[in-house]
Amino acid sequence: MSKKVTITFNGKNIEAEEGANVLQVAKDNGINIAHYCYHEGLSIAGVCRLCMVKVNGNPKPVPSCNLTVQDGMTVDSESEDIKEIVRWGLQFHLANHPLDCPICDQAGECVLQESYMEYGAYDSNMTENKVQKKKVVDLGPTIMLDKERCILCTRCTRFTSEVTKTHDLGIFERGNRSEIGTYDNKPFENDYSVNTVDICPVGALTSKDFRFKQRVWYTRTSPSVCIKCSTGCNTEVSHNKRGAFRIKPRKNEDVNGLWMCDKGRTAYQWLNSVDRYLHGFTVNGTEKKHLSTAEARSMLKTHLSQEPKTGWLISPQHTVEEYEALFGYLKSSGVPNESVYLWYDWASGFEDFDGLLIRGDKSPNSKGLAKVAQKFGYAFDVDRMPSLKAKAFSQWVIVAPENMEPHTGLEKLIKGFDANSSIWLGSTRLPDEQLETCLKLLIPTFNYAEKSGTYINFANKAQTIKPFRTPNAQTEDLVELFTFLASVE
Ligand code: SF4
Ligand code: SF4
Incomplete structure (x- = not known):
């Protein structure tokens, strides 16, 4: 365990870890010190010269980013002469800055704008x-x-x-x-x-x-977990009632530290109504007919009772709780292991790792799926989906992924189904409307913004997600759907 030291910060006693820098201790304790170059995930550069503080025994102000806490240290970041130093520093930063805040996309979350309002608020001396x-x-x-x-x-x-x-x-x-x-x-x-x-x-x-796309003050952020690979980076999604607009990383030292990859940032797109299904439908030939939730459930129930030789294809992009309900239903209905296939998703190698965050397994919950399946007596290997090529079944129920990247083999898979034979349980819109006519029934399900549950990442770490969008009334909660099917068997 690291040793603690006590310092006095602006007159208050604060405990800090030995070896920490003063600026980070201030941030961790909600004390605002102006700074631009310091970032906790990067080396100390000390180039912005804004984070100046006074320290007992030191004749001149010093940059707090490059100052290590010492037991008994007294730090002052609020006195008038420190504020004057920050004001001077700001003048230099603003000397050639265009001050185009009204048209700048950073407005509302700009540190320069914030520190000007806090410390500056002067008329420029620049001629x-x-x-x-x-x-x-x-x-x-x-x-x-x-x-x-x-x-x-x-x-x-x-x-x-x-x-x-x-x-x-x-x-x-x-x-x-x-x-x-x-x-x-x-x-x-x-x-x-x-x-x-x-x-x-x-x-x-x-x-x-x-x-x-959006002014940041018109959005709010909600915590989530990335579903685009088995690392399960912690994220925050910016959204409002018009849709979701961006994803940024959320700090978690045990999973992703402070970063995320660019691919993971695109996962907000499926949350918007143009990219997701809001109503279920049935297809007859090429004719599509919208269904209510009750009609869709009833059609699914009839299909499952009349077609016992149906294959199940399950994506590892759902939650542990959804798999509990799904495998509970499969077990209680006597569906054998040979009828259940996994839609594993990997771009190159399943076990690939780029050394930073990105993993070859492109789903957030492959471990969770394997764990729950095993609990109910089902076992799979990673190669289970390619054997679909053998067309073991003419009818399938597909518990579909949310991630519709081309490498999922989606198009080829659907085109391989017999016409109007298979049932699709999924949230994300198929990339081509033509593909929908290959199905018999589509039931729209909750996506990761609309449900609560658990993902287990590559390192067996369980992470929970919570809903932050209200689902459309015509979409289905997979837990409720399979609990309903099990209850009417
Ligand atoms: S202000 Fe932005 S672009 Fe300029 S050095 Fe800093 S991070 Fe890079
Ligand atoms: S590394 Fe994986 S989990 Fe992290 S943001 Fe990228 S795709 Fe998402």
Whole structure:
């Protein structure tokens, strides 16, 4: 166990871990110290010079990011002379900043804007013209750069040097001409690039996917867990009643630390009504007919009682609780192991790992599915789905994934079904309406924003999700659906 020390911070006693830096201790204790370059996931740069504090026994103010707590230390971050130092520091940061807050996508979550309101609020002393730089720089597939807004904090360059170790970004030129860029103007593309947008304290780096879609003050954030691979990164989803707009990482030292990959950020798209089913339907030939929840349930029940030779294809993208209800039903109805297949999803190798976060198993709950299946006496290997090619059954019930990436083999799978024979239980809209006509019945189910439950990640860590959107009344909770089917058997 690490040793604790006691320091006095703005007159209050605070316990801190020995070896911690003063700025992080302040943040952990809700004390606001202005800073731009410090980030807890990166090395100390000490370039912004804003986080100055007074310390007993030290004749001059010092940067708190590079100051280690000592037992008995007295720190002051609130006195008038410290505020004056921050004000001066801010003037330098704002000397060439364009102050285009009204059109900046970072407004509402800009640290520069916040510290100006807290410490600055002065009329500018600048008489010279600001240095003008390029404002719309296409940095790569995910990010736009506004060079004028950059305050050269070096967070983004340190991220690519220290976290991804891809060294994509650097600072070029000198003095007030210094600017962020890529070497030889190569596109900035790595699997974790959008983390630089999250850590950029100003609106210099913006995400192409999110920029200009919503003002952040019109959204609220809800905690969630990424469902795009078995790491299960902790996330927060920004959303409002019009839909979901972006996903950012949520700190969890045991799972993803402070980061997430770019792919995981796209999982908000299926939550929006254009990308998800809101009503069930039946298909006759190519004719689609909408069904109420009661009609869909009744049709499913009739099918299962009249067609005992139905195969089950189950995705590992659902919760432990849903699998409990599903396997409880399969067991009670006498469905044998040979009739149950798993829709494992992997892009290259199931066990692949990129050394940072991304795993080959593209589902959040393969472990949970295996665990519950085993509990009910079902056993599978990872290769179970390819044997579908043998067309063991002419009718299938598919408990579908939410992740509809092309590598899931979706199109090929559905086209392989007999026409109007199979039943689809899923939330995400099929990528091509034509594919829907291959089905007999589709029942829309809750997605990860609408349900509560547990995922078990690759390391056997159980993580819970909670609903943050109200599901449409015509969509089904899989737990309720299978409990209903088991009760009417
Ligand atoms: S682009 Fe943003 S993160 Fe990078 S140096 Fe400039 S202000 Fe800092
Ligand atoms: S590493 Fe995996 S769990 Fe994490 S954000 Fe990416 S896809 Fe999601």
